[in-house]
Structures are given as C-alpha cells and as structure tokens.
Amino acid sequence: MSAPASGSLVDVVDTSAQRAALAHPPLLVREPLAAFLDAEGLGRGPVREARIGEGHSNVTYLLRRDGWEGVLRRPPRPPYQESAHDVLREARVQRALLPTAVPVPRILATEPTGSVLGVPFYVMDKLTGDVVTGSVPAALDTPEGRYGLGTELVDTLVRLHQVDIDAAGLRSLGRGERFLDRQLRTFGRLWDTHRTRAIPAVDEAGRWLLAHRPAQSDTTLVHGDYRLGNLMFAPGSTPRLLALLDWELATLGDPLTDLGYLLSTYPEGTQDSGTLLSLAGAVRGGHFPTRGELVGRYAERTGRSTEGLHWYVALAFWRTAVGLESFYRRALQGTTDDPFIAELEHGVPELAEQALAAAY
Missing domain, CATH: 3.90.1200.10 (Aminoglycoside phosphotransferase (APH), C-terminal lobe)
Structure with a gap:
C-alpha cells in the first residue's frame, strides 16, 4: 500500500516507515506485528485484521493468519494519562483467573516494551460466542x-x-x-x-x-x-x-x-x-x-x-x-x-x- 497522507487519522499501515510518516501513530503496523507473531509461533504469513468490540477505551482487533486466529488488545492512540489503559495488567488478571470459576480468554503472548506497535499489547485466544x-x-x-x-x-x-x-x-x-x-x-x-x-x-x-x-x-x-x-x-x-x-x-x-x-x-x-x-x-x-x-x-x-x-x-x-x-x-x-x-x-x-x- 502507499503511505497515507501525514495529516490523516489512519488505523493500520504495513511498515514502520509508513508509521513514522504519520502525524498521529496508527493502531497496527502489520510487518513488525507479523514478525512478533512468528517469534511466538502464532500462525504464518501476512496479518489480516478487523476491528471488533464496542468498547471505547482499549482497542481490540481480530487477527487472522494462515492456520491461526487470535485477538489483540492494545491501548488507544496516545496521548492518555500515564496510569490508564494498562493492558499488561489485563493480561496478568486473566492469567490468574484462568483456573478459577470465572471464565476468561487464555493469554497467548504479551509485548511489554512498545517496540512493535509503539505501545504494549497482548494477544489472546479467539472465542466464538x-x-x-x-x-x-x-x-x-x-x-x-x-x-x-x-x-x-x-x-x-x-x-x-x-x-x-x-x-x-x-x-x-x-x-x-x-x-x-x-x-x-x-x-x-x-x-x-x-x-x-x-x-x-x-x-x-x-x-x-x-x-x-x-x-x-x-x-x-x-x-x-x-x-x-x-x-x-x-x-x-x-x-x-x-x-x-x-x-x-x-x-x-x-x-x-x-x-x-x-x-x-x-x-x-x-x-x-x-x-x-x-x-x-x-x-x-x-x-x-x-x-x-x-x-x-x-x-x-x-x-x-x-x-x-x-x-x-x-x-x-x-x-x-x-x-x-x-x-x-x-x-x-x-x-x-x-x-x-x-x-x-x-x-x-x-x-x-x-x-x-x-x-x-
């Protein structure tokens, strides 16, 4: 895809270079995200995404690759207050609750550094319901x-x-x-x-x-x-x-x-x-x-x-x-x-x- 106009609000791009050209950061960058998923053993090939959920705080995407589907959660586009939108805290709670009587999706991977998407995120099982x-x-x-x-x-x-x-x-x-x-x-x-x-x-x-x-x-x-x-x-x-x-x-x-x-x-x-x-x-x-x-x-x-x-x-x-x-x-x-x-x-x-x- 061609790089979008620098002043527009764009959610998804392919490359880190395209991300750098934007005035406001995108929500997903496909190529580094694919490399992260490769390293975690989560599917193969290009990433296909769809925004899901009706929430207005943290952002949720359905991800598809060959032979795999999962769900990614990340904070909204910055700026936001420092203590808000702690997705790693979400992942910690869900991992702790997995063996309890409160059913939660299984966490598959976390990225705490922000080096892939510019913010931390986690990936969990896709559930059908x-x-x-x-x-x-x-x-x-x-x-x-x-x-x-x-x-x-x-x-x-x-x-x-x-x-x-x-x-x-x-x-x-x-x-x-x-x-x-x-x-x-x-x-x-x-x-x-x-x-x-x-x-x-x-x-x-x-x-x-x-x-x-x-x-x-x-x-x-x-x-x-x-x-x-x-x-x-x-x-x-x-x-x-x-x-x-x-x-x-x-x-x-x-x-x-x-x-x-x-x-x-x-x-x-x-x-x-x-x-x-x-x-x-x-x-x-x-x-x-x-x-x-x-x-x-x-x-x-x-x-x-x-x-x-x-x-x-x-x-x-x-x-x-x-x-x-x-x-x-x-x-x-x-x-x-x-x-x-x-x-x-x-x-x-x-x-x-x-x-x-x-x-x-």
Missing part, C-alpha cells in the same frame, strides 16, 4: 432465555467476588483497604486535570459522595466495568457464560462498586437509553430480571448487605462522567474519530445529572 448489547441472539430470544441471561449476569458477579485473591496470586493487584476514599480522591483529581468545561453537576455529585461515603462493605477482586456487554455467552438456547471480558479497570476494592455500576448500565422497563443505559439496550425488550431481582439474588448468594446501594450507583454515574470527560478531551485533540466519544459533549453532563438523581 455472543455478546449481548443492543439485541439478544435469536437462540436466546425467549422469555426463559432473556431471564437466564440476567441471572447468569448476576451469578457471574457473585463468582467473581468469591475469587480467593491469595490463591489466585492477586493480592498485590491493589490496596483493597480504603478503596472508596481513594476512588473519590483519584477521580476528583482527574476531574480537576482533564475537564474541558464547567459542569456544576459533576462538582455537586462529588461533594455529595464525599459527605455520604459509607464504610467499605468488603474487599474482593472487582472488575470495574461490570456490565452485560462485557460477558460473552456460548452459542445455544441456554445462557452459559463463555468469558468475562475487558479487565482494564480490575483491582482490589469494594465489591458493591461493581454492583452499583451494573445497575447504572441496566435499563428497566421503557427507560430511555442514555449514555450508559444504551450499553444494555437489549434489556429494554422485556423478560429480563428487574434491578430489584438482581440485587436480591446477589445479596442472597453472597450474604452481603446491599443497604445504601444508591450511593454506589451515584458513584458509578459520577465516576463514569469524570472518566469519559478525559475521553472527550481526546476528541477535542483530534486523536480519535470514534463517534461515541464525540457525543460526550452532551453525554458527560447527562451522566452527572444521573449521579445526582441516584443520590437524591
């Missing part, structure tokens, strides 16, 4: 199938929060104690440094969360982005989890933050989609468990109190508003052409208002 976002797969699109998707969603969260951190070798993943305090401080600092405009609802929600912070319910492994669209289900008419995906935000902390975030992404009845609720639009089709049923099932199976859960739902909306403002900053800087991120001009203020609604 269904991810439920805007619609339900035909085989599961029955009242029983829909309800089963909801129960599998909450039962997987229960299993996640029951993982033995020490047995899995994840004790050093994070400081689990005082997790809520650190969340409020960290995202408060992010808002101060990454905001692009004044949004009073973000500031008001942050003050409310700080004034009403509960005692931490427990310390477990938490996913950080736990929602229906991050679960892959096996093909067939019975909901069966194939893998829990997207471990970018995983750490040790308060398990109710996962449950609160799940509720913030889980519409009920004819509720409008909104920035987060659209991530599980299929639920609005009916026959899924209600939010109350999800919470009741979680409490029954964990023995954990869910009193005061509205604080965690408000935290989820506020934290997401702050995090997505940094994504919106990327759109203003011209380093992404993701239409979802462009919509955050209105989406971030909407999330802040939802945080206040959950609080009060």
Whole structure:
C-alpha cells in the first residue's frame, strides 16, 4: 500500500516507515506485528485484521493468519494519562483467573516494551460466542432465555467476588483497604486535570459522595466495568457464560462498586437509553430480571448487605462522567474519530445529572 497522507487519522499501515510518516501513530503496523507473531509461533504469513468490540477505551482487533486466529488488545492512540489503559495488567488478571470459576480468554503472548506497535499489547485466544448489547441472539430470544441471561449476569458477579485473591496470586493487584476514599480522591483529581468545561453537576455529585461515603462493605477482586456487554455467552438456547471480558479497570476494592455500576448500565422497563443505559439496550425488550431481582439474588448468594446501594450507583454515574470527560478531551485533540466519544459533549453532563438523581 502507499503511505497515507501525514495529516490523516489512519488505523493500520504495513511498515514502520509508513508509521513514522504519520502525524498521529496508527493502531497496527502489520510487518513488525507479523514478525512478533512468528517469534511466538502464532500462525504464518501476512496479518489480516478487523476491528471488533464496542468498547471505547482499549482497542481490540481480530487477527487472522494462515492456520491461526487470535485477538489483540492494545491501548488507544496516545496521548492518555500515564496510569490508564494498562493492558499488561489485563493480561496478568486473566492469567490468574484462568483456573478459577470465572471464565476468561487464555493469554497467548504479551509485548511489554512498545517496540512493535509503539505501545504494549497482548494477544489472546479467539472465542466464538455472543455478546449481548443492543439485541439478544435469536437462540436466546425467549422469555426463559432473556431471564437466564440476567441471572447468569448476576451469578457471574457473585463468582467473581468469591475469587480467593491469595490463591489466585492477586493480592498485590491493589490496596483493597480504603478503596472508596481513594476512588473519590483519584477521580476528583482527574476531574480537576482533564475537564474541558464547567459542569456544576459533576462538582455537586462529588461533594455529595464525599459527605455520604459509607464504610467499605468488603474487599474482593472487582472488575470495574461490570456490565452485560462485557460477558460473552456460548452459542445455544441456554445462557452459559463463555468469558468475562475487558479487565482494564480490575483491582482490589469494594465489591458493591461493581454492583452499583451494573445497575447504572441496566435499563428497566421503557427507560430511555442514555449514555450508559444504551450499553444494555437489549434489556429494554422485556423478560429480563428487574434491578430489584438482581440485587436480591446477589445479596442472597453472597450474604452481603446491599443497604445504601444508591450511593454506589451515584458513584458509578459520577465516576463514569469524570472518566469519559478525559475521553472527550481526546476528541477535542483530534486523536480519535470514534463517534461515541464525540457525543460526550452532551453525554458527560447527562451522566452527572444521573449521579445526582441516584443520590437524591
């Protein structure tokens, strides 16, 4: 292929020379990537790629070579904050969870130096299954199938929060104690440094969360982005989890933050989609468990109190508003052409208002 124009936003090129000619780095460079895969024994011949997934943070590609398919995960196009988009952390968590009751894709290789693509990345098994976002797969699109998707969603969260951190070798993943305090401080600092405009609802929600912070319910492994669209289900008419995906935000902390975030992404009845609720639009089709049923099932199976859960739902909306403002900053800087991120001009203020609604 010929080298693309230096000012354009290009995702994939063939050579390192073509990469060097671009104003903004591409996401994949085929020739050095092929050499890396050769060294790892992952297929032969030229690399063929396809962007997959509906995520807007780390980037996921399906890779094909002769006799092999795999999935590559890498950070988005720079710039981004130094501690964000840690794909090697994702790979570490998935390797640790492979022998547990939480199914994850098998990690095949990691590249920590940035010498191949300019950033670290990892490669994992390609799994064949269904991810439920805007619609339900035909085989599961029955009242029983829909309800089963909801129960599998909450039962997987229960299993996640029951993982033995020490047995899995994840004790050093994070400081689990005082997790809520650190969340409020960290995202408060992010808002101060990454905001692009004044949004009073973000500031008001942050003050409310700080004034009403509960005692931490427990310390477990938490996913950080736990929602229906991050679960892959096996093909067939019975909901069966194939893998829990997207471990970018995983750490040790308060398990109710996962449950609160799940509720913030889980519409009920004819509720409008909104920035987060659209991530599980299929639920609005009916026959899924209600939010109350999800919470009741979680409490029954964990023995954990869910009193005061509205604080965690408000935290989820506020934290997401702050995090997505940094994504919106990327759109203003011209380093992404993701239409979802462009919509955050209105989406971030909407999330802040939802945080206040959950609080009060």
